[in-house]
Amino acid sequence: MAQTLTETAGSLEAMTPVPYAVTAKRQDTYDTWTLELEPQNGAPIVPGPGQFNMLYAFGVGEVPISNAGNFDTDERLVHTIRAVGAVTKALCAAEVGTVIGVRGPFGNTWPIEDAKGKDVVIVAGGIGLPPLRPAIYHVLKNRKDYGRFVLLYGARTPSDMVFLDEVKSWQCNYDVDLDLIVDAGDTDWKGKVGLVTKLIPPAEFDADDARGFIVGPEIMMKFVAQELINRDLPAESIYVSLERTMRCGVGLCGHCQVGPTIVCRDGAVYTWAEVENLLAVKEL
Amino acid sequence: MRAVFAPEALEAIVEVLRRRDWRVVAPTVRDKAIIYDEITSAAELPVGWKDVQAPGSYKLERRDDEARFGYAVGPQSWKRELLAPSVRLLQIERTNGSFKAAKDAAETKRTAFFGVRPCEVAAIKIQDRVLIGGPYADEDYLARRKSSFVIAVNCGEPAANCFCASMGTGPKAEDGYDLVLTEILDGSHRFLAEAGTDEGAELLAELPQQPAEEADVTAAEKVTDVARERMGITLDRSDVHDLLLANLEHERYDDVAKRCLACTNCTLACPTCFCTTVDDANSLSGEATERIRLWDSCFTLQYSEMHGGGTRRETKSRYRQWLTHKLSTWNDQFDTLGCVGCGRCITWCPVGIDIREEVGAIRATQEAKS
């Protein structure tokens, strides 16, 4: 053969789902469930904050789902799944004891360690909270290593908020500036109503020494990033998580490209500076 | 190591390889095209055939000589061998409420690729970078690649759609082969052969041959020089990466979208296109599943589908994805361009969209502005 080929990690191992049993299941909203998973054999995968696994429903298919666990202390995988298609519906129908396939972790991580000593601003929209949960826990568990911690969470209605009790408990138990907002509430809703961007102008953080982390629908991330920039937070200090269709998760199938970047390989975490221009092009 | 041999010696190549238990895949005429298939004799090569190509058109014509490789490129490329269209990766079986996944051993049948064009040698290198040069290596591709043997054949007669010279990938192969041949048709029909590896030299040593003279080397140079001149430069690759990234919303894409059928022919024919999908095929009983890797194309709606919607719904966006990936963002991802100038996408496009013309049109309005 003509050239010397160097071997890197074999893809077949990474393409093989490993059986994990559902050890706990909780319904969060009318279409969202959280599953806790433990491997049938061996030690569990330990994804970093921001990484994702490909979850496999036998006979149906696979989807990429972000790690939603508390990676500092949890012994099991936690994934929050919204039932929108065949695979996610099958995963959400799994009961305690059902075995699903897991492979991963893939993708890069939130640079939450780098943010030590700085103010941290986390903005989550809708089901964007679970992918940020590992990073949130990291800050809470190492609270004194960080400056101010601003956590802003917006959703369509109060019943669309995931782990709301847990979120509220953070405000009670930790030093965190929490602000919640819904697109429309009811008269029992004690919080604000409006767009999540409304929460940014009054948020207290030092733009000269802060990091922003945003997860939500793409359009929400755009508007929130813009609001943070209006507060003088540089685009290089704002991190977002992109979502694209995936098949392999290992950078070989081409599906998750956005312009020059391959999301499963180079992302899903990017700085706003890296992706702002890409996301501005329709249907890129 | 260099040598010259007569056309009849090609039979010896096939014999030696087959004796050593190599499968020999070579160009051959079938269904009015020159395709790649296993051969058992050099007589199956497209002796005396040439191809006439134009945007959206391909036909074979008889030559007035006995050239063995007197054509440019056919519809297929060697990716059919290396990145096979359909490969079973895993078998997954239900077992007592759980499941077991068994990996399939990768294909390792030793295969000699006899008749690889320089553009195709370049395409193989590019796919090597993509599929085995990243953080994860495609094991099936790697196994096939390791059991492959490349006999390149330089080009003397480019087709009208060829532009390897523009892409710096031909018409002469500089490396990436075990053995390279140049067919000389200057009245004394012969081949100049040069080894690229020890394995290639070993094979060459077994063939009936004569030493290569100065005149032979010059004659061989002339073959590829003539080819290069005939093609000229029809796509300026020096700035194409930046040009396309700076013109993502160019009105030319609306124009192409009116013509493009999103039929995926170009991606099927392209020797560097590597997109695949993973499909789980269930048995009737539902107790077992096969995970299969299949060729896919960015031109399909399903390619970018995500929970009910897709990120590239319009044909325009999909054509733009293909064009900008091939000539621009591929470089950001893999440090090379994705196009080798083989012209297949032009020939096999049912409406004759010409990638060179599209790039030229985008550049032209740029230049008109400045």
Place this chain on the structure above:
Amino acid sequence: MKTLDAVIAESPVFFGLTQEQLEFIVGCAQNVHFEEGQRIVKAGDSADTFYLIRMGEVALDLDVPNKKPVRIDTVEAGQVVGWSWLIPPYEWKYDVTATELVRAVAFDGACLRGKCDTDTALGYELLSRFALILVGRLQATRFRLLDIYGTDTH
């Protein structure tokens, strides 16, 4: 604690008006406060007042037959609530309730309306500023129409 004059002069909705105009507006204003849970306005009430929230938050609720009332907006400190005083038929469209202790400046809209009829310069200024508030609320509402947190399953 700032004086009423200062609060009004510095608020985004009145900032930049002439001294004379500000004086007139101050004349139409008074400090008010509402207890948590207090209903400030009922939908259908005639709209002769608008409020500048100094402290606290109010909620705008819309009654939907056969359903629980929908909280369509909240207005926080620094913002103005009430534009129906400027637009016929001068009727509040929503219930306005204090969700916590609220201190606000209440403005006599009827009086201001009358003055705008004769002092067209003031009228233009107020209308422009309220138009800006309206546009902001409209855009935010339209954005919520997109239902960005919903799923695209169609």
